[in-house]
Amino acid sequence: MAAGIAAGTPQEPSHFPVMLPQVLEGLRVRPGGTYLDGTLGRGGHAQAVLEKLGPEGRLLLMDKDPEAIASAERLFGRDGRVALYRGSFAALADWEDTSYGLDGVLFDLGVSSPQLDVAERGFSFRNDGPLDMRMDPESGESAAEWLARAPEAEIAEVLWQYGEERMSRKIARTIVARRAESPITRTTQLAARLTF
Numbered sequence: 001m002a003a004g005i006a007a008g009t010p011q012e013p014s015h016f017p018v019m020l021p022q023v024l025e026g027l028r029v030r031p032g033g034t035y036l037d038g039t040l041g042r043g044g045h046a047q048a049v050l051e052k053l054g055p056e057g058r059l060l061l062m063d064k065d066p067e068a069i070a071s072a073e074r075l076f077g078r079d080g081r082v083a084l085y086r087g088s089f090a091a092l093a094d095w096e097d098t099s100y101g102l103d104g105v106l107f108d109l110g111v112s113s114p115q116l117d118v119a120e121r122g123f124s125f126r127n128d129g130p131l132d133m134r135m136d137p138e139s140g141e142s143a144a145e146w147l148a149r150a151p152e153a154e155i156a157e158v159l160w161q162y163g164e165e166r167m168s169r170k171i172a173r174t175i176v177a178r179r180a181e182s183p184i185t186r187t188t189q190l191a192a193r194l195t196f
């Protein structure tokens with residue numbers, strides 16, 4: 001689920017977090033409780049949770065995306081109730097701050113609006129950009145690197161499993177044929193080459 005962009009300052013766009021009333025109802029934030037937002041994004045949900053927390057409450061924030069963490073440092077860095085962790089929520093049990101117990105956990109899975117809107121992140125073919133698609137552009141391989149080496153069956157499986165794409169095999173076959181002609185490195189190039 002992506003949070004929608006609202007009018008904000010040029011430095012720090014604000015966001016309308018999705019399903020905010022339902023999220024707050026589910027979390028039932030107690031002023032002195034400890035809560036984890038495992039997918040911080042641009043902090044829309046986090047801001048709303050903070051408004052319900054008292055001075056004794058704690059909010060633990062995680063995200064893989066360095067831009068999300070940098071934004072949270074600017075937004076919440078001076079708030080003593082907040083702790084930040086850059087990395088995957090898969091590692092939340094390794095983060096000592098979570099070991100004292102949690103009263104509620106939020107995962108707003110998906111990409112964030114800034115990840116889609118910034119062409120250089122490579123998540124969207126609306127604008128041309130490098131075929132990157134990493135939540136953390138500083139680790140792992142880009143989508144272009146993976147597409148250049150992955151076997152056809154693996155590409156088809158990823159499209160089927162994660163993209164719920166019914167034409168996954170046909171698309172994978174086309175990608176493998178096209179990459180033999182020249183490397184696929186741009187978002188619009190990938191989209192254009194998939195016209196059958």
Ligand SMILES: C[S@@+](CC[C@H](N)C(=O)[O-])C[C@H]1O[C@@H](n2cnc3c(N)ncnc32)[C@H](O)[C@@H]1O
Pocket residue numbers: 001002003015016017018038039040041042043044045046062063064065068087088089090108109110111112113135
């Ligand atoms: C839909 S956005 C969250 C929006 C956020 N709730 C808000 O109000 O702005 C999803 C976020 O999850 C992050 N993310 C995706 N997979 C992750 C993972 N395995 N570990 C940590 N963060 C992840 C993305 O980088 C993105 O910032």
